[in-house]
Amino acid sequence: xxxxxxxxxxxxxxxxxxxxxxxxxxxxxxxxxxxxxxxxxxxxxxxxxxxxxxxxxxxxxxxxxxxxxxxxxxxxxxx
Amino acid sequence: xxxxxxxxxxxxxxxxxxxxxxxxxxxxxxxxxxxxxxxxxxxxxxxxxxxxxxxxxxxxxxxxxxxxxxxxxxxxxxxxxxxxxxxxxxxxxxxxxxxxxxxxxxxxxxxxxxxxxxxxxxxxxxxxxxxxxxxxxxxxxxxxxxxxxxxxxxxxxxxxxxxxxxxxxxxxxxxxxxxxxxxxxxxxxxxxxxxxxxxxxxxxxxxxxxxxxxxxxxxxxxxxxxxxxxxxxxxxxxxxxxxxxxxxxxxx
Numbered sequence: 271x272x273x274x275x276x277x278x279x280x281x282x283x284x285x286x287x288x289x290x291x292x293x294x295x296x297x298x299x300x301x302x303x304x305x306x307x308x309x310x311x312x313x314x315x316x317x318x319x320x321x322x323x324x325x326x327x328x329x330x331x332x333x334x335x336x337x338x339x340x341x342x343x344x345x346x347x348x349x
Numbered sequence: 350x351x352x353x354x355x356x357x358x359x360x361x362x363x364x365x366x367x368x369x370x371x372x373x374x375x376x377x378x379x380x381x382x383x384x385x386x387x388x389x390x391x392x393x394x395x396x397x398x399x400x401x402x403x404x405x406x407x408x409x410x411x412x413x414x415x416x417x418x419x420x421x422x423x424x425x426x427x428x429x430x431x432x433x434x435x436x437x438x439x440x441x442x443x444x445x446x447x448x449x450x451x452x453x454x455x456x457x458x459x460x461x462x463x464x465x466x467x468x469x470x471x472x473x474x475x476x477x478x479x480x481x482x483x484x485x486x487x488x489x490x491x492x493x494x495x496x497x498x499x500x501x502x503x504x505x506x507x508x509x510x511x512x513x514x515x516x517x518x519x520x521x522x523x524x525x526x527x528x529x530x531x532x533x534x535x536x537x538x539x540x541x542x543x544x545x546x547x548x549x550x551x552x553x554x555x556x557x558x559x560x561x562x563x564x565x566x567x568x569x570x571x572x573x574x575x576x577x578x579x580x581x582x583x584x585x586x587x588x589x590x591x592x593x594x595x596x597x598x599x600x601x
Contacts, residue, residue, distance in 0.1 A: 303469065307468070324448065325448045
């Protein structure tokens with residue numbers, strides 16, 4: 271995941287596009303690789319660029335947690 | 350037509366030119382400006398980040414040790430190194446087209462559980478190849494330490510942990526950035542092994558039955574446990590300066 275694309279996605283998302291990603295990151299029940307892959311592909315499509323450029327399951331888990339952290343930091347800074 | 354050795358030398362030379370320039374701009378500058386030891390250590394840390402945890406000069410020296418000392422004095426260890434280098438093309442194969450395969454499977458027919466089973470199999474193959482690359486990097490670092498050389502894949506003096514997602518990501522990043530060089534080196538060491546007439550250590554394993562495999566594994570574990578007990582503990586990194594990132598908020 272590129273840092274510039276992460277920043278772009280987090281700061282420019284006003285439609286709740288990243289909501290599914292954040293929910294999956296905080297879900298107590300771990301999502302399967304099929305579910306995470308589907309969320310990643312749908313999010314890429316909605317954003318218009320490949321935020322998740324690697325669909326390998328361990329990488330998706332790491333990237334989803336990064337997105338959730340970035341969304342939280344952005345929310346703090348924008349208040 | 351260039352030989353493999355000439356190709357390896359040329360690729361190493363190109364990467365070394367870039368690396369030396371980065372060293373001069375960061376560490377050299379800190380030394381020239383008479384900065385404090387802590388600031389110089391921080392500059393060195395930044396230099397490692399800029400070269401993405403791959404020191405090509407150290408890699409060249411370690412590879413020479415492998416090709417000369419290890420090949421001559423410990424052919425079995427040399428053959429194991431060569432076998433482990435094979436994890437590089439294996440990982441590249443698993444990684445390339447991974448995303449396309451995933452999308453194809455997701456859009457294909459079949460129940461969710463069928464898709465999940467295939468996804469798991471793809472993940473397992475890629476993880477196995479990735480673990481092989483992590484093991485190779487740790488072995489190269491270990492070889493460098495035994496010969497008092499700087500580590501080719503520095504990680505603050507610690508081995509890469511295959512259970513740590515960030516270490517896994519670092520290793521994947523190194524391989525992605527230096528794929529042409531590492532792939533050429535793999536072909537070079539493989540051809541060197543074949544020319545020297547050393548057998549692939551995995552060939553014998555394929556011919557063994559279950560009991561022979563069990564005894565082989567037991568002896569291998571014993572041999573490495575003894576080796577670990579006799580080994581000198583690696584010196585711990587003395588200074589761990591913190592380096593402020595420019596985009597700290599969204600640091601990866």
